[in-house]
Amino acid sequence: MSRGFKDQVAEWTNGGREKIKVLVKQLSSGGHLVTYGGMSKAPVELPTGLLIFKDLKFSGFWVSRWSDENPAEKKRTVEEILEWTRKGEFKDIPVQEMRWDWDTKAEKLKEGVAGTLEGFRAGKGVFVYGDT
The missing domain is CATH 1.20.5 (Single alpha-helices involved in coiled-coils or other helix-helix interfaces)
Known part of the structure; x- marks a missing residue:
């Protein structure tokens, strides 16, 4: 609950670019990690030894x-x-706005959506509808 926890997580995971197993190692025995927002479709990798020897629990939240x-x-x-x-x-969280007008090319929209599946981003992807 400390204010510096966000900065610690960023440091442990190279600004969110490293796999979550780095964070998992920081859990204490009997710890519980809840995953939310896992839309990247990337598999979650968990070190088996930590599951057994530290009795860690993992859950998803929908x-x-x-x-x-x-x-x-x-x-x-x-x-x-x-x-x-x-x-x-x-x-509020930072966002990356993507404008969507009548003349917006389909390829640009596809690139914007594909970018949300690539992992770490500077902010949440949001479509901003203009003249549609």
């Missing part, structure tokens, strides 16, 4: 299914985030 199964908790979570936003405590 927010859409969770919100369907927990509507009251979803409402509470959204209200909490909105309150943080109102107080200026919630910081």
Whole structure:
């Protein structure tokens, strides 16, 4: 929960370019790593020795299914985030905008989508619709 944890993870994983197994080594015995946002379609590599000798646990989290199964908790979570936003405590993530107009070439759109599957990016890919 420390403020420097994000910087530590970036250091351990070469700014997000190294495999997650580097992060896994930092877990304490009995630790639990939850994966969210694994749309890269790349396999997750886990060192077997750490699974056995450190008794580590790994889980995936699918927010859409969770919100369907927990509507009251979803409402509470959204209200909490909105309150943080109102107080200026919630910081948005960086984005890479891709403009989509009538005259945008299909190849450019394909390249933009393909870029989201390549791993580390400077920000979340977002289509910005213009004249469509």
